[in-house]
């Protein structure tokens with residue numbers, strides 16, 4: 001199982017990335033890639049693809065076939081695609097993106113979760129290649145602050161509308177508010193979203209603070225709109241936040257952290 005609670009497994013076809021927004025400040029993939037590069041240099045099995053390190057974005061075509069390992073990727077699994085990079089990084093060519101989405105389309109018994117911080121490139125590619133959007137693929141963006149809601153979520157929702165208009169396809173879209181860095185108003189989009197994930201920042205005990213009021217507000221926005229809400233974790237500020245809560249807020253915090261909704265993923269032949 002993956003350590004990322006909202007998925008079952010990760011599938012990493014791309015290595016390396018570039019930081020693009022405040023959410024990237026303490027990127028775990030960057031730190032982990034450096035460690036794995038060190039291991040690759042020592043000849044450790046399994047770490048080979050990280051040999052070029054963080055600064056070189058590389059698409060590993062040999063990793064595509066791994067998704068057909070049915071012992072690892074079971075029917076019904078949720079698979080987070082490229083947790084160690086960003087699928088829509090501008091160094092990933094359209095021909096590689098086509099290969100990746102074709103392979104996802106070939107395993108319709110798996111739900112693929114594609115999360116990006118490059119919303120415009122995702123929009124450009126997927127509205128041009130709507131034929132690659134099979135019902136088992138859901139796409140999302142990170143929105144850690146309001147500026148990213150106004151930009152990234154706006155493009156995401158627009159893409160959903162355009163895919164419906166041009167290809168008559170309903171795609172599942174989600175937003176990951178992790179690390180949540182401020183109060184977010186999702187009201188303009190909440191009814192269009194299929195899923196909201198929320199999490200604090202973990203960064204060697206130096207994660208930025210996530211205030212309870214921001215968490216409470218997002219939870220309430222989702223509840224009111226009946227949008228599935230998944231609380232991942234408080235991050236490094238867990239103790240500070242929880243120690244500050246009293247009475248009803250304490251009870252609500254427990255209810256929030258136990259809310260782990262999933263949307264109704266469409267799979268063929270899944271569990």
Ligand code: SF4
Nearest residue numbers: 017018019024027085
């Ligand atoms: S886009 Fe993702 S993988 Fe790339 S630097 Fe930002 S957080 Fe890290």
